[in-house]
Amino acid sequence: MVTGTPDEGGLGDRDASRAAWLQQTRSYLRNADPVLARLIDDRPDFDPRAWMALLPPMDLYGALLFQITGQQLSVAATRRTLARIEALFDGHLPTPAELLGVDPGKLREAGLSWRKVSTLRDLAERLTDGRLNPDVLNSLPDDELIAELTAIPGIGPWTVQGALIIALQREDVVLPGDLALRKAVQAAYQLDHLPTQQEVLAIAEKWRPYRSLATSYLFSAACEPT
Numbered sequence: 001m002v003t004g005t006p007d008e009g010g011l012g013d014r015d016a017s018r019a020a021w022l023q024q025t026r027s028y029l030r031n032a033d034p035v036l037a038r039l040i041d042d043r044p045d046f047d048p049r050a051w052m053a054l055l056p057p058m059d060l061y062g063a064l065l066f067q068i069t070g071q072q073l074s075v076a077a078t079r080r081t082l083a084r085i086e087a088l089f090d091g092h093l094p095t096p097a098e099l100l101g102v103d104p105g106k107l108r109e110a111g112l113s114w115r116k117v118s119t120l121r122d123l124a125e126r127l128t129d130g131r132l133n134p135d136v137l138n139s140l141p142d143d144e145l146i147a148e149l150t151a152i153p154g155i156g157p158w159t160v161q162g163a164l165i166i167a168l169q170r171e172d173v174v175l176p177g178d179l180a181l182r183k184a185v186q187a188a189y190q191l192d193h194l195p196t197q198q199e200v201l202a203i204a205e206k207w208r209p210y211r212s213l214a215t216s217y218l219f220s221a222a223c224e225p226t
Contacts, residue, residue, distance in 0.1 A: 119154030
């Protein structure tokens with residue numbers, strides 16, 4: 001997963017600032033959790049943001065669209081569906097107004113279920129009619145933003161947590177409901193059972209305030225074991 005990093009100054013300044021931030025947070029996590037220390041030491045060149053290069057640019061709505069599209073789908077299937085959606089909008093993900101301007105049947109043909117089409121339209125309507133303000137949403141603390149968006153049918157915590165990481169680069173996000181993460185935790189911590197969401201959250205307490213980066217390492221360990 002992606003993690004929040006400083007983004008001020010010129011390109012060289014940003015690179016140097018990001019490198020310093022990664023060094024600091026890796027050191028913190030290594031000292032906080034011996035399991036993470038092993039994962040970090042095994043991956044000295046790991047870039048937690050590298051996977052973002054495979055995704056189109058996303059604002060909060062785009063990231064929510066990405067997450068909603070990916071509900072109960074593999075990464076490969078999600079990317080295929082996203083590509084078809086982008087094709088409907090001249091090669092980019094739609095803004096809320098653009099999504100509302102297309103025939104819902106076209107979105108269904110692109111691979112979205114009718115439930116996902118309904119959720120995306122509901123969200124788009126709230127963002128265009130003033131019930132939700134993107135600038136206000138972007139400034140909310142994680143818990144408040146999750147509460148605001150999960151009030152919309154079809155959007156659960158997993159969907160918003162992913163968007164927090166992708167679009168807003170929040171540093172302290174964990175996805176306890178993600179099956180792949182639960183399996184990664186089971187493997188890394190050598191548990192004899194698949195951990196519950198509460199067990200994942202309990203383990204993740206020691207990662208605060210850098211749970212996003214810790215989650216990235218666990219996903220990396222599961223997907224690309226050394």
